[in-house]
Amino acid sequence: AFVGKNGEGKSTMIKAIMKEIEINGGSVEIGHNAQIGYFAQNQAAQLDENATIFETIDRIAVGDVRTQIKNILGAFMFQGDDIQKKVKVLSGGEKTRLAMIKLLLEPVNLLILDEPSNHLDMKTKDIIKDALRDFDGTLILVSHDRDFLDGLAEKVFEFGNKRVKEHFEDIKGFLVHKKMDSLKEIEK
Numbered sequence: 001a002f003v004g005k006n007g008e009g010k011s012t013m014i015k016a017i018m019k020e021i022e023i024n025g026g027s028v029e030i031g032h033n034a035q036i037g038y039f040a041q042n043q044a045a046q047l048d049e050n051a052t053i054f055e056t057i058d059r060i061a062v063g064d065v066r067t068q069i070k071n072i073l074g075a076f077m078f079q080g081d082d083i084q085k086k087v088k089v090l091s092g093g094e095k096t097r098l099a100m101i102k103l104l105l106e107p108v109n110l111l112i113l114d115e116p117s118n119h120l121d122m123k124t125k126d127i128i129k130d131a132l133r134d135f136d137g138t139l140i141l142v143s144h145d146r147d148f149l150d151g152l153a154e155k156v157f158e159f160g161n162k163r164v165k166e167h168f169e170d171i172k173g174f175l176v177h178k179k180m181d182s183l184k185e186i187e188k
Contacts, residue, residue, distance in 0.1 A: 002142045004159030033114045037108035044095035048087035093124045109137035117148040
């Protein structure tokens with residue numbers, strides 16, 4: 001997990017990893033087999049509004065997964081005739097779920113998620129969290145949501161005072177160590 005006040009460099013670090021910005025006085029080395037999937041805060045807005053839910057997933061599903069599309073959609077609460085709805089009529093949470101399915105079906109082994117739980121209801125958060133728990137790769141999560149990070153993050157990188165401090169503990173251990181009840185206290 002990447003945690004810290006806004007403006008301390010979490011998003012800049014992600015942009016550096018994604019090679020979206022130039023790096024002055026340093027470098028980023030990505031492992032030669034790393035396949036990166038990126039979930040930005042505006043990911044849902046990048047879906048094709050005129051495609052149906054089914055078409056959105058059908059376009060990227062390959063191999064044996066193609067026979068499982070309806071089951072996968074069902075696991076993310078898209079069932080029956082719902083899968084024929086156009087993306088443009090979906091709620092923000094539904095679009096986020098659809099964007100997450102799309103990302104999880106890509107052949108990636110490193111997922112970078114920037115505030116993936118923003119504006120989601122508890123049920124949607126739980127569905128996405130379960131899917132991420134089953135992800136067989138490395139996750140980098142930028143979040144202020146302690147409940148979302150709980151059980152996902154095994155290491156915490158704290159951004160603050162122009163430094164990044166590595167904590168070899170989960171989010172609960174980090175908060176105990178920092179004598180905090182929630183990540184909102186980092187903002188103070």
